């Protein structure tokens with residue numbers, strides 16, 4: 001299926017162009033261990049709850065033609081696969097802590113988009129055994145993109161996952177937990193607990209209300225995108241209580257350094273890589289500069305830089321504002337962000 005045009009049934013509710021049975025056949029051929037854990041019955045239940053009805057899902061990640069900024073997100077993420085890898089690696093280590101990480105282990109990336117986390121983990125750990133990362137997402141456009149990249153993937157809602165109970169070694173919710181409607185968050189966490197094997201770990205990443213990183217979304221995305229950003233981030237207690245109510249144990253809360261980092265052979269070029277990433281990823285209506293002249297990005301920098309400025313921030317911070325410095329072989333620009341991450345364990 002990867003790279004093929006076998007998306008032939010435009011009326012399929014599962015993914016326009018790919019019906020559920022054809023998807024299962026493909027998955028059986030390329031990742032039989034994943035296919036064996038997908039439940040037809042759960043698919044029918046999810047459909048009955050309207051998960052696959054037209055217009056469901058987050059419009060922000062659909063195509064521009066229907067009011068989203070999904071193409072921009074996918075293209076920019078594909079062009080900059082490792083720019084957020086620092087935070088992704090920390091989440092990965094939290095997910096596998098204390099577990100066997102053989103290639104037969106399964107890690108569900110519940111808000112996976114078009115596979116950013118899966119691709120980063122595979123690049124960072126090339127040549128060593130890692131769990132198979134399953135990219136799940138409610139957006140058909142995201143999942144079609146992940147399929148064409150050849151990733152093990154599934155279109156599902158975090159609240160109505162299609163995997164049989166006790167099938168996953170770890171589940172990650174990252175870079176989008178605030179997109180799950182508040183009324184569905186507990187349902188999604190309970191569903192994740194069911195999907196996990198006893199002793200399996202959950203990692204939930206988002207941004208703490210009131211921090212510069214969370215304010216970025218409310219202030220910059222609200223003012224400079226067509227989609228705006230009507231989502232609610234997390235408080236520290238709120239995140240812990242969510243996992244507690246969902247039945248997890250050994251819950252821990254962490255501040256995690258989660259910067260955007262880019263390298264280039266000049267300080268200006270390194271900064272431009274970060275600025276253009278931020279403007280393009282979120283399709284910000286800000287003047288885009290050119291690739292050779294940092295001064296042409298001054299207006300964009302004036303808007304984005306304040307959200308990387310931390311005063312008395314948490315100890316995890318390694319930089320307190322957007323800056324650039326020499327590294328071996330060139331220059332590194334770093335845009336600090338801090339994520340709030342809760343981990344928990346499915347009781348035995």
Ligand SMILES: C[S@@+](CC[C@H](N)C(=O)[O-])C[C@H]1O[C@@H](n2cnc3c(N)ncnc32)[C@H](O)[C@@H]1O
Nearest residue numbers: 061111112113116137138139157158175176179
């Ligand atoms: C900000 S993107 C992050 C994608 C990817 N993790 C990354 O870092 O590039 C958030 C993703 O969550 C998905 N999403 C939002 N609500 C969801 C839900 N209830 N169930 C599954 N996916 C959802 C969106 O479609 C979107 O692709």
